[in-house]
Amino acid sequence: MSSPSRRRGHDPESVLSIAVAVFNERGYDGTSMEDLARALGVTKSAIYYHVPGKEQLLARALDRALDGLFELAADERAARGPAIDRLEWVVRRSVRLLAERLPYVTLLLRVRGNSATEQAALARRREFDAFVSHLVKEAAAEGAIRPDLDPALVTRLLFGAVSSIAEWYRPERGASADEVADALVTMAFDGLRG
Amino acid sequence: MSSPSRRRGHDPESVLSIAVAVFNERGYDGTSMEDLARALGVTKSAIYYHVPGKEQLLARALDRALDGLFELAADERAARGPAIDRLEWVVRRSVRLLAERLPYVTLLLRVRGNSATEQAALARRREFDAFVSHLVKEAAAEGAIRPDLDPALVTRLLFGAVSSIAEWYRPERGASADEVADALVTMAFDGLRG
Structure with a gap:
């Protein structure tokens, strides 16, 4: 038994x-x-x-979120074509990832660096941020981003908006992940003014 | 002595x-x-x-952030003129408030409702969110917001981006509050596409 x-x-x-x-x-x-x-x-x-231990569970949970981010960064759709299109694809996929792995991403977003595991997660997160930041700079260099916008600020505000979705998104009600991604891309890339 | x-x-x-x-x-x-x-x-x-007690300090600290939000909501610049312009003004002022009262706003954004004080703060925060949401709906009704954008999603994404600034903004280095507000308003209202 x-x-x-x-x-x-x-x-x-x-x-x-x-x-x-x-x-x-x-x-x-x-x-x-x-x-x-x-x-x-x-x-x-x-x-x-x-x-096995609390911290190993934390490490596995944070990897669940971070591996998803690195997979999308490694996807060929993030590597070919105009940078502005790749950026749009990365934003959409990040929103979908957040929706699909919501508890893991929520945990990642709350990490403050209080242990070696958290420090390692923050380092991987910064690596992903650097990838996005590079994409925004490429898009700016290709003339696809308003010249009066600082690429570093665009990166922070755009992914700040993505991260904030974890605060209120509930898969069982309201807008779907793709509807949220559409709204964010429309607002951030084309502006909300009618 | x-x-x-x-x-x-x-x-x-x-x-x-x-x-x-x-x-x-x-x-x-x-x-x-x-x-x-x-x-x-x-x-x-x-x-x-x-x-006097931990919770009274928390209440005073949260009011410091919330009173600021309610003051700007009560300002006549949030009450007169086209709704899209009032919305823009409210976004700018919210960013400035966040920068000026950063530790208080940071504390407010982390409140999860674990006590009567936190519940009261969340209720006041929802009241401010409802004010913004109403402003976005007015702007949509005036035809100043793309008809394909859901006003409720616009409200969440726009103020999600505002709140996310608390994660990285440091008054002593980098962009000023007004530069951050300019970038956010340009990106969200007119779009980042060049």
Whole structure:
């Protein structure tokens, strides 16, 4: 007969998903192994069978968000054609990624660098930011961005708007990820003035 | 002779400002009265002379941000003329307010509703959001916003971009608040395409 914890059938994927929900609700620093045990419905002594350690769960969760960003940055649609079109594609895909991996991206956006794991995640995030920033500069150099706009500010404001979507987007109601991406691209690239 | 704590000369304003810095660094929930005493340079027993209680400091700090938003909403420049121009004015002023009261706005943006004080702050924030949302709808009704843009999404994305400025804006370096506001208004109202 399997143990009660096995009967609940926690594969690594569901452990990660439940842990991330707890991290987002209580804050990573405010989450104890006991909190995780309670959320998983296992005893305090059984938790280490499921969870190697809090920080390893955090690392896996943050990679879930960051790997997605690096995959889209490595996609050939981010590498060929006019920079302004590639930028638009990256913005759309970033919004979709945020919607598809919402709890993981939410966790990433709250990281402040309080541990080696968080520092590593911030370093990867800066690498992605540098990729976007380069794309905006290319688009400016190709004359596709208003010359009175500073590329560095465009990068920050554009991806600030993308990140802010995590604050209110709920997949089960309201606009779909593609509708949100359309609205953002229309507003930021062509302007909201009718 | 005055006590050591009096000699340090903490008026209510400097107590509030130091407390908000600690709240932003450690998180409000993670800040103890002992942390506040240490930051103020007073003994643990002297802290209640300076600080009525953690939650009252939080309430005063959040009001500092929220009162600013309500003042600009009540300004006559937000009440007269084409709605699109009033919206632009409100966006510019919101960016300037964020820059001028950065630690207070940062604290407000992190509020999750974990206490009566936080719930009250969120209610006031929603009231301001409703004011902006109404302005966007007016501008749409006046034909000044692209008909293919949903006013509710415009409101969220526009003020999401404003809020995201708190993540990276530093008054002592980089662009000024007015330069950031100019860039945001140009990008969001007229589009970044050159």
